[in-house]
Amino acid sequence: MGVIARYREHLPVGPETPEVDLNEGSTPLVPSRNIAGALGLKRLFFKYEGLNPTGSFKDRGMVVAVAKALERGSRVFICASTGNTSASMAAYAARTGARAIVVVPSGEIALNKLSQALMYGAKVIALKGNFDTALETVRDLSTNYPVALMNSVNPNRIEGQKTAAFEIVDELGDAPDYLVLPVGNAGNITAYWKGFREYRAAGRATCLPRMVGAQAEGAAPIVQGHPVANPMTVASAIRIGNPASWEGATSARDESGGMIAAVTDTEILSAQIRLANTEGLFAEPASAAPLALLFRLVREGKIDKDATTVVVLTGSGLKDPDAALKNVQPPIELDGDARALAKVLKL
Numbered sequence: 001m002g003v004i005a006r007y008r009e010h011l012p013v014g015p016e017t018p019e020v021d022l023n024e025g026s027t028p029l030v031p032s033r034n035i036a037g038a039l040g041l042k043r044l045f046f047k048y049e050g051l052n053p054t055g056s057f058k059d060r061g062m063v064v065a066v067a068k069a070l071e072r073g074s075r076v077f078i079c080a081s082t083g084n085t086s087a088s089m090a091a092y093a094a095r096t097g098a099r100a101i102v103v104v105p106s107g108e109i110a111l112n113k114l115s116q117a118l119m120y121g122a123k124v125i126a127l128k129g130n131f132d133t134a135l136e137t138v139r140d141l142s143t144n145y146p147v148a149l150m151n152s153v154n155p156n157r158i159e160g161q162k163t164a165a166f167e168i169v170d171e172l173g174d175a176p177d178y179l180v181l182p183v184g185n186a187g188n189i190t191a192y193w194k195g196f197r198e199y200r201a202a203g204r205a206t207c208l209p210r211m212v213g214a215q216a217e218g219a220a221p222i223v224q225g226h227p228v229a230n231p232m233t234v235a236s237a238i239r240i241g242n243p244a245s246w247e248g249a250t251s252a253r254d255e256s257g258g259m260i261a262a263v264t265d266t267e268i269l270s271a272q273i274r275l276a277n278t279e280g281l282f283a284e285p286a287s288a289a290p291l292a293l294l295f296r297l298v299r300e301g302k303i304d305k306d307a308t309t310v311v312v313l314t315g316s317g318l319k320d321p322d323a324a325l326k327n328v329q330p331p332i333e334l335d336g337d338a339r340a341l342a343k344v345l346k347l
C-alpha cells in the first residue's frame with residue numbers, strides 16, 4: 001500500500017484522483033541499539049526514509065503531486081533538480097506513462113546522481129546557467145505550456161510528505177518529544193510540522209514534538225538569517241542558499257519551541273560513519289546532519305535524556321557513495337592463501 005491509500009482521508013485526493021503508487025512510505029522506525037546507549041538517551045529512533053522506492057523521502061510528496069497533476073489532465077512533468085527530486089519524479093512518470101523532463105545547470109552534471117532519472121527514462125536538459133536560472137526557466141515554462149511543475153514549490157509535495165509524521169505517531173502511539181531532521185529547501189520540516197499538528201487536531205496524538213532542524217555550516221541561510229550566495233557542503237541534498245519554504249521552517253521552529261542550527265561537514269561525515277558502523281544504517285550525508293546535531297546537543301546538555309527522539313534519515317547512503325568513501329579504508333590488496341589472509345586479518 002502507498003501513502004495515498006494509507007492516509008487518503010488526510011490528503012487532498014478524491015474519487016477523481018487517479019490511483020498512483022510505488023508502495024512508498026511505511027518505512028521502518030528503527031530503534032537505536034548503540035548510539036542511544038552511548039549518548040545516555042532513553043529512547044532514540046531512526047526513521048529510515050532511504051527505504052522508499054527511489055531511495056529518499058521525496059517519493060511521499062511526489063506520488064501525491066503526480067496523482068494531482070494526472071487528475072488535472074497533465075501528462076508532462078518537469079523539475080529543476082540534480083538529485084533526489086528528479087529521481088523520484090522520473091520514477092512516477094515512468095510508472096504512469098507520463099513524460100519527465102529534468103533541467104539541470106550545465107557544468108553541475110554529476111552523472112551518478114542523474115543515473116536514476118536517466119534509467120527511468122527522463123529527458124535531461126543541461127541548461128546554461130546556475131540552479132536558480134534552471135528553476136526560473138522551468139517555472140516560466142510551466143506557466144506558459146501544458147507542463148506540470150514538480151519542484152517543492154508544488155504544495156501537493158508538502159501534503160504527501162506529511163504522511164511521515166503520521167507514521168511516526170501511529171507507531172509510537174503519540175508524537176515524540178524531539179523530531180530531528182535536515183533542512184535544505186525546508187519543505188520537509190514544513191510538512192512534518194503540518195502532519196503532527198493535523199494528527200493532533202484529528203485526535204490521533206496528544207502532544208507535538210519540538211522540531212529540530214540541521215543545516216550545514218556552509219549552507220545555513222536560516223541559521224544566519226539571510227540567503228547564502230554560494231552554498232557549500234558535502235551534503236548535496238541540503239546545499240541550498242535560499243530555501244523555498246523558509247517561512248515554513250521558521251514557523252515550525254518557533255511554534256514548536258525547537259531550533260535550527262548548523263553542523264560542519266566534518267561533523268556530518270563522522271556522524272554518517274558512526275551511524276553505519278554502529279547501527280548498520282547507511283544514509284547519505286544530508287541525512288547524517290541531524291544526527292551530528294544531536295551529538296552536539298547532547299554534549300552541550302541541551303536535550304532531555306529521558307525524552308523520545310526521532311532522527312529522520314532522509315535518503316539512502318547509496319545515493320552518494322563518493323562522499324562516504326573518502327573516510328573509510330580502501331580494500332586491502334592480497335595475493336595469498338588462507339594463512340596469509342588470517343595474518344592480514346590478525347585472526
Ligand SMILES: *Cc1c(COP(=O)(O)O)cnc(C)c1O
Nearest residue numbers: 084184185186187188237314315
Ligand atoms: C531533499 C532532501 C533533503 C532536504 O529536504 P528539504 O525539504 O529540501 O528541506 C534532505 N535530505 C535528502 C536525502 C533529500 O533528498
